[in-house]
Amino acid sequence: MMDSILDTEQMYAADRAAIARGISAYSLIDRAGVAAAEQIHVRWPTGKILVLCGPGNNGGDGYRLASQLHCWGRAVRVMEYAPQRARSAEAQAHREQCLVALEPLDETAFEAADIVVDALLGMGLQRPLSAALQTVLQSLQASSASICAIDVPTGIDGNGRCWAEAPLQAALTITFFRKKLAHVLAPSRFLCGEIKVVDIGLCEEDVTPPSYLYENQPALWQSAIPWPQPLQHKYQRGAALVYGGSEMTGAARLSALACARAGAGATTIACASDVWAIYAQSMQSVMVKRWHSLSQAAALSHSSTYQAVLIGPGLAPEPSTQELVMRSLLQTQVSSWVVDAGALTAFASQPESLFEGIHTSAAQVILTPHEGEFARLFPDLALHSNQKNKVERARQAAARSGAIVLLKGSDTVVASPDGRAAVQTQSSPYLASAGSGDVLAGMMTGLLAQGMSPWLAANMAVWMHSQAGLILGAGLIAEDLVQSIPTIWQQIGRMN
Ligand SMILES: NC(=O)C1=CN([C@@H]2O[C@H](COP(=O)(O)OP(=O)(O)OC[C@H]3O[C@@H](n4cnc5c(N)ncnc54)[C@H](O)[C@@H]3O)[C@@H](O)[C@H]2O)[C@@H](O)CC1
Ligand SMILES: [K+]
Incomplete structure (x- = not known):
C-alpha cells in the first residue's frame, strides 16, 4: 500500500x-x-x-x-x-x-x-x-x-x-x-x-x-501498465481518435504522435476536409480522416472503432467546438475521453452544459485544464478566488463535473470524482513550453486506448511527461518530449 x-x-x-x-x-x-x-x-x-x-x-x-x-x-x-x-x-x-x-x-x-x-x-x-x-x-x-x-x-x-x-x-x-x-x-x-x-x-x-491523497509514483499505476501481448494485432493494442483543429494544426499532430508513442496500436486524426492535406502530408504512422460537416465529425466517435478520444488541442474556443464536443460526447460509444485546451475554453460561458454532457455521456472523461482554463470552468474554485488548497479545489471540480480533473502546474494534481487524488511532486520548469500540454494529453489518450482506467492513465501520463522534462531539461521543446517517450518506456520497463 x-x-x-x-x-x-x-x-x-x-x-x-x-x-x-x-x-x-x-x-x-x-x-x-x-x-x-x-x-x-x-x-x-x-x-x-x-x-x-x-x-x-x-x-x-x-x-x-x-x-x-x-x-x-x-x-x-x-x-x-x-x-x-x-x-x-x-x-x-x-x-x-x-x-x-x-x-x-x-x-x-x-x-x-x-x-x-x-x-x-x-x-x-x-x-x-x-x-x-x-x-x-x-x-x-x-x-x-x-x-x-x-x-x-x-x-x-x-x-x-x-x-x-x-x-x-x-x-x-x-x-x-x-x-x-x-x-x-x-x-x-x-x-x-x-x-x-x-x-x-x-x-x-x-x-x-x-x-485518499497520494504522491504520483510508479507504485500507483505500475501494475496496470498495458504491456503488449505477443499475439495482439494493432487494433487489439487500442485505437485512438484525435480531433484536429483547422488553424493550429501542430497541436493535434503533437498529440497524435505522443498517443502513438504511448502505445496506441492505431492513431487517427480527424479534421475538416479543407485542412486534410496539411495533416496528411505531415503524418506517416498516424492516419488522417477528413470530415465535411460537424455531424460527420461527431459521428466518428459514435461507433466503437476507437477506445479513446482526444478533443481540444488546436481547436478554436468557439461555439462550433462546443457543439462538436456535445454532439460527439452525448452519443459516444468510445469509453474514454480526454477534453483539453480549446474544448475546455469553448465552454467558458456555460460550463454547466459541459458537466451535464459528461454526467449524461456513457464515456469516462478526463479534463486537463491549467489554472487559466480551470478558472473559466470553475470560477468559484479558481486560484485567487478560493482559499482552499489545490487538492481540494481539484477534488471539488471533479465532483462537480463528474470527470477526472487534471489540474496542471509545477504540482499537477489529478483528482477523481470518487475523492482519490494524486500530486506530481517531481517536475521540470522546462515543461512550461508551447505544445507540452498537447503531448501530455496525447500520452494519456494512448494509455486510455490500451485499456488503462482514466485515473491510472492520467497519473501515469503525468509522471511520464514529468520524467521526460527532467531528463531533457534546458532547451526542450514539445517535439523532444514526443521523441523521448521510448526512453521513458525503457525506464519504466527496468522498474518491473
Ligand atoms: N502530538 C502532536 O501533536 C505531535 C506534534 N508534533 C509537533 O508539534 C507541532 C504541532 O504542535 P502545536 O499544535 O503545538 O503547534 P505549533 O508548535 O506549530 O504552534 C502552536 C503555538 O504557536 C502559536 N501560534 C500560532 N500561530 C502563531 C503565530 N503566527 N505567531 C506566533 N505564535 C503562533 C499558538 O498559539 C500555539 O501556542 C508539529 O508541527 C510537530 O512539530 C510532533 O512532536 C509529533 C507529535
Ligand atoms: K518549524
Whole structure:
C-alpha cells in the first residue's frame, strides 16, 4: 500500500488516535525529537547547532532534539521565542528536561552557528506572523547557517498556506509519519528543501477516515501498465481518435504522435476536409480522416472503432467546438475521453452544459485544464478566488463535473470524482513550453486506448511527461518530449 499524504486536520486526528491507543503525547514528542536529531546528525556530522524553540509542540520537538544532540557530544545552543507563552504539558515537560541551557532569542547568534534548527512554529501556525518574528526569519535567512526545519519551515502551515511575507527557506525539512500538503504542493514544497519523513510510531490505521491523497509514483499505476501481448494485432493494442483543429494544426499532430508513442496500436486524426492535406502530408504512422460537416465529425466517435478520444488541442474556443464536443460526447460509444485546451475554453460561458454532457455521456472523461482554463470552468474554485488548497479545489471540480480533473502546474494534481487524488511532486520548469500540454494529453489518450482506467492513465501520463522534462531539461521543446517517450518506456520497463 502506498503512503498517503495528510492535511493538518488529518495529522492532528492521527496523533489523537495514536494517543488513544496508548502512545502518550509526551512520547510522541520524544520520538519526534530523537528521530529528528538522528537526521540532523547524519546530514551535518560536524558543526555548531543552534535550536530555535517556539511556544508549541514544534518547540517541544526542538528541546528534545537539542538534548539528544547534546548527548551525542554535539555543540548545541537552545534559544526560545516567546518563552512566556502557555505551552502544552508535554512540551513544557520536554522544556524542563532539556539538557541544554535555555537562552532568550538573540539574532546576533545566528552567524556563529553552522546549523540552525527551526522549531519555532509547525502545524499549529494559524495567523499571520508578527513583524518581530518576520524580522527574526529575515536575519536567519540572511545568515550563512544551514537551515533545518522541523515539520514545516516557519511561515507556512501544514496545508502549505503562507502566513509570512517571507517564509523561511530550509535546506532540510524533517517531518513526522507522513508528508503533509505543505510538502507536496507548490510553492510551499520548494521552501522545504530536501524532505525526510521519519517514523514516530503512528500507523495508517490511525488515519480515519483514510486519506485518499497520494504522491504520483510508479507504485500507483505500475501494475496496470498495458504491456503488449505477443499475439495482439494493432487494433487489439487500442485505437485512438484525435480531433484536429483547422488553424493550429501542430497541436493535434503533437498529440497524435505522443498517443502513438504511448502505445496506441492505431492513431487517427480527424479534421475538416479543407485542412486534410496539411495533416496528411505531415503524418506517416498516424492516419488522417477528413470530415465535411460537424455531424460527420461527431459521428466518428459514435461507433466503437476507437477506445479513446482526444478533443481540444488546436481547436478554436468557439461555439462550433462546443457543439462538436456535445454532439460527439452525448452519443459516444468510445469509453474514454480526454477534453483539453480549446474544448475546455469553448465552454467558458456555460460550463454547466459541459458537466451535464459528461454526467449524461456513457464515456469516462478526463479534463486537463491549467489554472487559466480551470478558472473559466470553475470560477468559484479558481486560484485567487478560493482559499482552499489545490487538492481540494481539484477534488471539488471533479465532483462537480463528474470527470477526472487534471489540474496542471509545477504540482499537477489529478483528482477523481470518487475523492482519490494524486500530486506530481517531481517536475521540470522546462515543461512550461508551447505544445507540452498537447503531448501530455496525447500520452494519456494512448494509455486510455490500451485499456488503462482514466485515473491510472492520467497519473501515469503525468509522471511520464514529468520524467521526460527532467531528463531533457534546458532547451526542450514539445517535439523532444514526443521523441523521448521510448526512453521513458525503457525506464519504466527496468522498474518491473
Ligand atoms: N502530538 C502532536 O501533536 C505531535 C506534534 N508534533 C509537533 O508539534 C507541532 C504541532 O504542535 P502545536 O499544535 O503545538 O503547534 P505549533 O508548535 O506549530 O504552534 C502552536 C503555538 O504557536 C502559536 N501560534 C500560532 N500561530 C502563531 C503565530 N503566527 N505567531 C506566533 N505564535 C503562533 C499558538 O498559539 C500555539 O501556542 C508539529 O508541527 C510537530 O512539530 C510532533 O512532536 C509529533 C507529535
Ligand atoms: K518549524
